[in-house]
Amino acid sequence: MAAAAGEPKKIIIDTDPGIDDAMAIFVALRSPEVEVIGLTTIYGNVYTTLATRNALHLLEVADRTDIPVAEGSHVTITEDKKLRIADFVHGADGLGNQNFPPPEGKPIDMSATHFLVEQAKLYPGKVTVVALGPLTNIALAIQQDPSFVKNIGQIVLLGGAFAVNGNVNPAAEANIFGDPDAADIVFTSGADVLAVGINVTHQVILTDSDRETLASSKGKFAQYLLKILEVYFNYHHDAYSTKGVYLHDPTAMLAAINPSLITYVEGAVRVQTNGITRGLTLLYNKQKRFAEITKWSDQPSVKVAVTVDAPAVLKLVLERLME
Numbered sequence: 382m383a384a385a386a387g388e389p390k391k392i393i394i395d396t397d398p399g400i401d402d403a404m405a406i407f408v409a410l411r412s413p414e415v416e417v418i419g420l421t422t423i424y425g426n427v428y429t430t431l432a433t434r435n436a437l438h439l440l441e442v443a444d445r446t447d448i449p450v451a452e453g454s455h456v457t458i459t460e461d462k463k464l465r466i467a468d469f470v471h472g473a474d475g476l477g478n479q480n481f482p483p484p485e486g487k488p489i490d491m492s493a494t495h496f497l498v499e500q501a502k503l504y505p506g507k508v509t510v511v512a513l514g515p516l517t518n519i520a521l522a523i524q525q526d527p528s529f530v531k532n533i534g535q536i537v538l539l540g541g542a543f544a545v546n547g548n549v550n551p552a553a554e555a556n557i558f559g560d561p562d563a564a565d566i567v568f569t570s571g572a573d574v575l576a577v578g579i580n581v582t583h584q585v586i587l588t589d590s591d592r593e594t595l596a597s598s599k600g601k602f603a604q605y606l607l608k609i610l611e612v613y614f615n616y617h618h619d620a621y622s623t624k625g626v627y628l629h630d631p632t633a634m635l636a637a638i639n640p641s642l643i644t645y646v647e648g649a650v651r652v653q654t655n656g657i658t659r660g661l662t663l664l665y666n667k668q669k670r671f672a673e674i675t676k677w678s679d680q681p682s683v684k685v686a687v688t689v690d691a692p693a694v695l696k697l698v699l700e701r702l703m704e
């Protein structure tokens with residue numbers, strides 16, 4: 382594939398596929414601006430074992446079995462095994478109840494955390510992690526290797542609900558709710574973090590008529606996605622009064638690919654890890670010097686997306702998936 386101006390940006394996609402994950406992975410594979418150097422898997426939309434199976438399957442659909450898949454954590458960073466799995470959003474198989482045959486490939490003989498640490502070391506400052514699920518693997522990499530934060534180029538994460546309601550409950554967005562302790566580690570790590578929350582992704586909607594546009598393409602990604610999107614549309618029709626589906630993961634992916642599609646503010650983000658607001662993400666914009674020392678004082682700044690060029694994101698998603 383022809384490279385964009387300069388070297389394509391190396392990305393690792395940390396993913397829990399997931400219907401919108403599948404879209405984001407395919408968009409990345411069709412984007413000359415980036416080179417996907419690996420997928421790492423995590424629970425969220427499905428359990429980790431199934432996420433690994435789906436990641437391998439999606440790479441087989443894309444004819445990209447050259448890309449390694451490293452399996453991630455099966456439990457939260459506090460070793461909680463009671464996970465919240467969003468099968469009611471994505472289907473029991475995570476891919477729209479299509480029951481695809483099992484993949485032929487296998488994950489590599491290395492954990493997701495080890496893979497993240499190793500690749501960041503191999504290409505210091507050059508690797509972007511696009512994290513589309515709960516942040517356990519990333520937090521483990523931060524804990525396991527003190528140089529990871531400095532070696533990793535950027536962490537672009539789909540997560541949080543900044544100054545808006547969550548999608549698990551009024552307080553929390555699903556990926557942060559999945560492992561709030563891990564999320565707090567990532568936000569306070571000092572790494573270059575860009576958070577794309579549902580305050581932004583809820584502006585990017587694939588409507589029923591966009592789905593018909595997608596259907597007019599004979600491209601293999603468009604045709605594949607049409608099959609799995611049915612379940613995602615049904616869920617949105619039931620749960621929201623929007624006439625389409627939210628493009629969470631593809632929006633975060635495109636923010637990593639082309640940062641000019643979004644604007645962001647900077648500040649310190651902490652995550653509530655218990656109580657009724659467990660999973661709440663709260664940004665301190667550093668505008669007031671508080672008299673007291675707070676849990677946000679002296680925390681490093683991260684970037685939090687606030688606006689998105691939604692028509693441009695939608696256009697890019699359709700273009701790249703319809704090729």
Ligand SMILES: O=c1[nH]cnc2c1ncn2[C@@H]1O[C@H](CO)[C@@H](O)[C@H]1O
Nearest residue numbers: 401467470548549554555556629630
């Ligand atoms: O209502 C929901 N509950 C749980 N997960 C959801 C819901 N809606 C979407 N997602 C999934 O969680 C991420 C965005 O928060 C996306 O990966 C989306 O597919």
